[in-house]
Amino acid sequence: xxxxxxxxxxxxxxxxxxxxxxxxxxxxxxxxxxxxxxxxxxxxxxxxxxxxxxxxxxxxxxxxxxxxxxxxxxxxxxxxxxxxxxxxxxxxxxxxxxxxxxxxxxxxxxxxxxxxxxxxxxxxxxxxxxxxxxxxxxxxxxxxxxxxxxxxxxxxxxxxxxxxxxxxxxxxxxxxxxxxxxxxxxxxxxxxxxxxxxxxxxxxxxxxxxxxxxxxxxxxxxxxxxxxxxxxxxxxxxxxxxxxxxxxxxxxxxxxxxxxxxxxxxxxxxxxxxxxxxxxxxxxxxxxxxxxxxxxxxxxxxxxxxxxxxxxxxxxxxxxxxxxxxxxxxxxxxxxxxxxxxxxxxxxxxxxxxxxxx
Amino acid sequence: xxxxxxxxxxxxxxxxxxxxxxxxxxxxxxxxxxxxxxxxxxxxxxxxxxxxxxxxxxxxxxxxxxxxxxxxxxxxxxxxxxxxxxxxxxxxxxxxxxxxxxxxxxxxxxxxxxxxxxxxxxxxxxxxxxxxxxxxxxxxxxxxxxxxxxxxxxxxxxxxxxxxxxxxxxxxxxxxxxxxxxxxxxxxxxxxxxxxxxxxxxxxxxxxxxxxxxxxxxxxxxxxxxxxxxxxxxxxxxxxxxxxxxxxxxxxxxxxxxxxxxxxxx
Amino acid sequence: xxxxxxxxxxxxxxxxxxxxxxxxxxxxxxxxxxxxxxxxxxxxxxxxxxxxxxxxxxxxxxxxxxxxxxxxxxxxxxxxxxxxxxxxxxxxxxxxxxxxxxxxxxxxxxxxxxxxxxxxxxxxxxxxxxxxxxxxxxxxxxxxxxxxxxxxxxxxxxxxxxxxxxxxxxxxxxxxxxxxxxxxxxxxxxxxxxxxxxxxxxxxxxxxxxxxxxxxxxxxxxxxxxxxxxxxxxxxxxxxxxxxxxxxxxxxxxxxxxxxxxxxxxxxxxxxxxxxxxxxxxxxxxxxxxxxxxxxxxxxxxxxxxxxxxxxx
Numbered sequence: 001x002x003x004x005x006x007x008x009x010x011x012x013x014x015x016x017x018x019x020x021x022x023x024x025x026x027x028x029x030x031x032x033x034x035x036x037x038x039x040x041x042x043x044x045x046x047x048x049x050x051x052x053x054x055x056x057x058x059x060x061x062x063x064x065x066x067x068x069x070x071x072x073x074x075x076x077x078x079x080x081x082x083x084x085x086x087x088x089x090x091x092x093x094x095x096x097x098x099x100x101x102x103x104x105x106x107x108x109x110x111x112x113x114x115x116x117x118x119x120x121x122x123x124x125x126x127x128x129x130x131x132x133x134x135x136x137x138x139x140x141x142x143x144x145x146x147x148x149x150x151x152x153x154x155x156x157x158x159x160x161x162x163x164x165x166x167x168x169x170x171x172x173x174x175x176x177x178x179x180x181x182x183x184x185x186x187x188x189x190x191x192x193x194x195x196x197x198x199x200x201x202x203x204x205x206x207x208x209x210x211x212x213x214x215x216x217x218x219x220x221x222x223x224x225x226x227x228x229x230x231x232x233x234x235x236x237x238x239x240x241x242x243x244x245x246x247x248x249x250x251x252x253x254x255x256x257x258x259x260x261x262x263x264x265x266x267x268x269x270x271x272x273x274x275x276x277x278x279x280x281x282x283x284x285x286x287x288x289x290x291x292x293x294x295x296x297x298x299x300x301x302x303x304x305x306x307x308x309x310x311x312x313x314x315x316x317x318x319x320x321x322x323x324x325x326x327x328x329x330x331x332x333x334x335x336x337x338x339x340x341x342x343x344x345x346x347x348x349x350x351x352x353x354x355x356x357x358x
Numbered sequence: 359x360x361x362x363x364x365x366x367x368x369x370x371x372x373x374x375x376x377x378x379x380x381x382x383x384x385x386x387x388x389x390x391x392x393x394x395x396x397x398x399x400x401x402x403x404x405x406x407x408x409x410x411x412x413x414x415x416x417x418x419x420x421x422x423x424x425x426x427x428x429x430x431x432x433x434x435x436x437x438x439x440x441x442x443x444x445x446x447x448x449x450x451x452x453x454x455x456x457x458x459x460x461x462x463x464x465x466x467x468x469x470x471x472x473x474x475x476x477x478x479x480x481x482x483x484x485x486x487x488x489x490x491x492x493x494x495x496x497x498x499x500x501x502x503x504x505x506x507x508x509x510x511x512x513x514x515x516x517x518x519x520x521x522x523x524x525x526x527x528x529x530x531x532x533x534x535x536x537x538x539x540x541x542x543x544x545x546x547x548x549x550x551x552x553x554x555x556x557x558x559x560x561x562x563x564x565x566x567x568x569x570x571x572x573x574x575x576x577x578x579x580x581x582x583x584x585x586x587x588x589x590x591x592x593x594x595x596x597x598x599x600x601x602x603x604x605x606x607x608x609x610x611x612x613x614x615x616x617x618x619x620x621x622x623x624x
Numbered sequence: 625x626x627x628x629x630x631x632x633x634x635x636x637x638x639x640x641x642x643x644x645x646x647x648x649x650x651x652x653x654x655x656x657x658x659x660x661x662x663x664x665x666x667x668x669x670x671x672x673x674x675x676x677x678x679x680x681x682x683x684x685x686x687x688x689x690x691x692x693x694x695x696x697x698x699x700x701x702x703x704x705x706x707x708x709x710x711x712x713x714x715x716x717x718x719x720x721x722x723x724x725x726x727x728x729x730x731x732x733x734x735x736x737x738x739x740x741x742x743x744x745x746x747x748x749x750x751x752x753x754x755x756x757x758x759x760x761x762x763x764x765x766x767x768x769x770x771x772x773x774x775x776x777x778x779x780x781x782x783x784x785x786x787x788x789x790x791x792x793x794x795x796x797x798x799x800x801x802x803x804x805x806x807x808x809x810x811x812x813x814x815x816x817x818x819x820x821x822x823x824x825x826x827x828x829x830x831x832x833x834x835x836x837x838x839x840x841x842x843x844x845x846x847x848x849x850x851x852x853x854x855x856x857x858x859x860x861x862x863x864x865x866x867x868x869x870x871x872x873x874x875x876x877x878x879x880x881x882x883x884x885x886x887x888x889x890x891x892x893x894x895x896x897x898x899x900x901x902x903x904x905x906x907x908x909x910x911x912x913x914x915x916x917x918x919x920x921x922x923x924x925x926x927x928x929x930x931x932x933x934x935x936x937x
Contacts, residue, residue: 013492014451014453014454014491014492043728044726044728044729045728045729045731045732072731072732072733072734073732075731075755075756076728076731076732079731079754079755080727080728080731080755081728107447130746142746142747142750143746144746144747195856201722201723201743202723202743202746205723205724210724212724212726212727213727213747213748213751215751215754235466235467236466238461238464238469239461239466241450241454241458242458242461244447244449244450245444245445245446245447245458246444246445248405248410248441248444249439249441249444249445251408251409251410251430252408252410252434252437252438252439252441253434253458253459253461253462253514254430254431254432254433254434254435254461254462255430255431255461256430256431294449298449299447299449299450300450300454302469328726329718329719329720329726329728329729330705330720330721330724330726331720331724331726
């Protein structure tokens with residue numbers, strides 16, 4: 001007996017729901033491109049839109065436009081704004097995806113990418129990098145991002161090791177270990193900041209998160225992590241759905257729960273660590289964007305994850321845009337903007353939809 | 359068709375032994391009932407058979423193969439479980455929950471196909487849950503959820519089915535419906551069925567063989583008539599003189615009567 | 625008659641000297657030297673310029689002061705939000721804050737020289753260089769290094785004469801103070817500290833390896849903060865135990881107005897220290913006392929007046 005879904009059948013809504021989400025993904029992808037172009041054409045230095053277009057189009061392969069603009073303008077567009085916008089998109093996508101993954105793995109709506117100590121580990125690494133009297137530059141990044149990345153991964157590994165009981169890692173233990181280690185590392189970071197004297201200013205600014213001074217070399221490093229990590233997570237989306245049942249049922253349905261936990265934890269931690277190492281700890285995105293996506297499009301991870309990627313990227317690019325033009329030439333720390341812009345919108349969604357999202 | 363076997367299995371949570379030296383068997387086409395008082399270990403046996411818990415001693419075999427050696431996904435294609443009080447996330451619809459039963463047959467990169475949807479829809483029709491397809495799980499009653507779980511295990515298309523209290527929340531009409539369905543499948547498709555049942559009468563009516571578990575060990579095993587006897591009931595449950603023959607088919611039934619106290623006229 | 629001639633000659637000589645002095649301090653840019661300039665800046669980096677820079681951006685208030693003092697005001701195209709001295713500097717366009725300069729604005733201005741400091745070492749300088757811009761970093765940690773910074777800037781900008789004149793003038797003023805102090809015996813040096821700010825735990829003072837430590841020493845004081853390094857907090861008990869005879873407190877916008885100054889003069893627990901008993905707690909504009917620029921000499925002279933009023937008037 002073949003199955004022809006139609007809207008007349010009760011399960012018709014299952015399929016029309018899927019179609020809506022697929023169209024949404026397409027629509028958001030187009031919106032993302034538009035937002036990238038918009039963000040690249042606006043900044044504290046006024047550049048006419050047409051000039052921006054010309055500069056961008058000229059860079060496309062096989063197209064050559066005679067240069068009618070001054071060199072500093074193309075430096076601004078191609079070397080300052082574009083890498084910044086793309087990095088913001090990558091980081092926003094990574095944090096939103098990692099947040100959705102953690103929320104799915106822990107089955108906890110309060111989970112965010114920094115739950116198992118990644119942010120505090122990165123902060124500690126960065127502060128140590130600031131205080132060491134060495135400067136090092138290699139492969140396109142400096143000492144601070146390197147130490148931040150190492151710190152993030154070591155912290156996550158320690159938390160995982162602490163939470164392991166035999167062959168299993170109970171999620172509650174993981175959360176508690178993460179919170180405890182995070183608190184410990186956080187207090188060490190605070191102590192180091194207080195005793196850092198004149199370096200304090202730079203450190204605090206880094207900790208608040210910022211996309212200023214983004215460069216193409218940083219994009220080049222974050223991109224592979226973001227792409228591979230996100231791809232791995234999306235591949236396991238269907239299994240993540242099944243893991244929303246309790247672990248027993250998931251196992252009875254053929255899911256190797258422990259193996260998947262490790263894979264997804266590792267992937268989500270890597271993409272978070274890569275993001276945090278270069279731009280500091282930006283809050284709000286990882287926890288709220290997945291929920292907003294759930295409110296609008298539902299909790300099926302096969303759609304939740306790609307939609308989080310796109311929504312996270314668009315959100316981060318727009319908030320970074322606000323952060324740099326509202327009080328130009330001074331920049332507002334991006335963590336402030338994400339909360340100020342994001343929270344009211346999320347509350348609005350919550351009130352309007354009144355839908356069970358978790 | 360596969361044969362389920364537990365050989366001298368002992369198991370415990372931490373230092374507390376729950377199963378002591380259990381040996382039991384279930385053959386294809388056979389519906390075996392696990393009966394016994396609360397806390398006797400029935401659920402634990404089901405968890406052991408689906409490799410949720412590992413025994414500390416003894417072996418569990420599926421057609422002679424050690425269950426430990428079978429990869430998780432393959433095991434899920436062979437053995438399906440209807441759990442007792444499962445957590446169901448309220449964000450999924452009934453149809454989506456049932457569809458999850460197809461997971462063992464899907465590879466990592468595969469998604470559900472037309473055929474999978476058809477199988478799920480058919481299972482929901484059979485269990486009379488098709489009208490619930492778009493409802494969210496948190497809106498359903500206990501009985502509806504139970505039927506949904508049965509539909510899910512049907513969708514899993516396994517050779518053996520383990521049921522943990524499959525009819526606990528159902529009214530008598532539904533109880534008979536569901537057990538009729540399972541019995542039919544068992545006989546027609548030669549499935550191996552093991553069901554932990556609280557209700558002794560239902561167990562007696564539907565199961566080909568019974569296994570009476572008490573305090574972690576097998577107290578009695580055999581046909582219905584062999585197991586449900588006055589002596590066994592008294593030894594295990596402490597209730598006396600309750601076993602009577604069914605007026606229609608002669609199978610033993612357990613009937614209770616309240617104690618009458620003449621002095622306070624109740 | 626002879627005395628009148630002498631007087632006339634002396635007046636002429638003095639006027640000539642004064643005129644030449646003021647002329648060299650006016651913003652008259654000298655002609656650019658034709659050969660490329662190569663120097664090592666104060667972060668150990670080698671900086672190369674083909675011609676003297678005409679469009680200079682300063683990334684720190686102290687650098688701005690150096691540029692203006694060298695008569696380069698016309699060549700300065702942008703400064704930071706915090707560059708408030710001299711007053712003409714505030715009129716210049718700003719490219720943002722201290723550690724967060726706005727890259728777009730900087731690039732749009734097409735500068736040929738950017739003056740940075742150690743704060744910019746970790747990220748900003750490499751960013752600027754990757755855009756093809758030339759950066760000179762000034763990072764003076766002692767008074768001598770301040771003079772070196774001035775000479776370095778003068779060399780790079782092609783105004784070496786202005787620089788050496790300014791440096792010489794500053795040397796003279798410093799010597800005027802240190803000569804008088806040299807005549808003092810060790811017991812006559814007063815226990816002093818420079819207070820940055822306060823909290824419940826104690827006072828944050830300038831410790832060893834700071835500029836203030838050096839000028840306290842040159843001004844005939846004994847820095848009680850030398851037990852700690854850089855800027856660090858000393859708890860109230862220790863302050864009372866060390867019993868400073870003179871306290872100099874930073875005031876002005878950089879140090880939350882007069883809060884710290886008021887605190888040191890009114891906090892009950894400090895009432896028994898010598899500085900309070902003898903009312904020798906002084907406020908000083910923190911910009912002039914702490915900026916590693918030309919005004920550090922003003923700071924030194926003020927400190928000398930505070931610590932040894934009997935020697936300096």
